[in-house]
Amino acid sequence: GQQVMQIPQYQPVQEGEDFTTYCNSSTTLSNIQWYKQRPGGHPVFLIQLVKSGEVKKQKRLTFQFGEAKKNSSLHITATQTTDVGTYFCAANDYKLSFGAGTTVTVRA
Amino acid sequence: DVKVTQSSRYLVKRTGEKVFLECVQDMDHENMFWYRQDPGLGLRLIYFSYDVKMKEKGDIPEGYSVSREKKERFSLILESASTNQTSMYLCASSALLGAGYEQYFGPGTRLTVT
Numbered sequence: 001g002q003q004v005m006q007i008p009q010y011q012p013v014q015e016g017e018d019f020t021t022y023c024n025s026s027t028t029l030s031n032i033q034w035y036k037q038r039p040g041g042h043p044v045f046l047i048q049l050v051k052s053g054e055v056k057k058q059k060r061l062t063f064q065f066g067e068a069k070k071n072s073s074l075h076i077t078a079t080q081t082t083d084v085g086t087y088f089c090a091a092n093d094y095k096l097s098f099g100a101g102t103t104v105t106v107r108a
Numbered sequence: 109d110v111k112v113t114q115s116s117r118y119l120v121k122r123t124g125e126k127v128f129l130e131c132v133q134d135m136d137h138e139n140m141f142w143y144r145q146d147p148g149l150g151l152r153l154i155y156f157s158y159d160v161k162m163k164e165k166g167d168i169p170e171g172y173s174v175s176r177e178k179k180e181r182f183s184l185i186l187e188s189a190s191t192n193q194t195s196m197y198l199c200a201s202s203a204l205l206g207a208g209y210e211q212y213f214g215p216g217t218r219l220t221v222t
Contacts, residue, residue, distance in 0.1 A: 045212070098150040
């Protein structure tokens with residue numbers, strides 16, 4: 001399957017700060033999905049990006065698909081304790097290939 | 109709401125035992141998947157099935173087999189459990205393969221092989 005690299009692996013964040021997690025591939029992706037897994041929970045679908053340069057927002061979360069469709073990013077504004085968890089990107093051909101995830105912890 | 113259920117949340121087995129992990133979905137989805145999740149490695153696909161009795165190997169099928177006799181049920185079988193199969197196992201389903209079809213995950217089974 002397609003390989004996606006996700007950085008950073010761990011992201012400690014001060015409450016109220018912004019942060020970004022990145023997902024990179026050496027090959028062109030047809031589309032990419034993002035999932036969130038809360039501690040002790042299971043992955044839950046957040047969004048899918050399909051078009052080159054696409055930007056989608058969900059409240060304080062901004063998702064972007066690169067122009068070359070080889071990378072994607074998730075930017076969270078004004079981090080809250082509810083943002084704690086692991087965020088996965090997943091390359092989607094006919095099955096998903098998941099990145100290793102970025103685990104976010106929040107300091108109050 | 110889509111519901112994916114797994115037979116056990118926690119399971120402890122001995123080396124060499126045959127282990128069955130069961131997954132059931134209630135949304136009439138065509139596709140079902142088994143992943144294992146390990147720290148720092150993300151989710152790795154073991155097997156998936158796109159129809160009853162149909163299966164396809166994922167990225168790490170060695171040591172595992174699967175069975176899908178009914179559309180709603182997908183079983184993962186460890187023929188002879190080994191300690192390196194200690195992991196979190198996640199089942200998922202989706203309506204179709206490919207773009208636009210999100211996967212719905214079950215709660216996971218944490219398997220410990222001693």
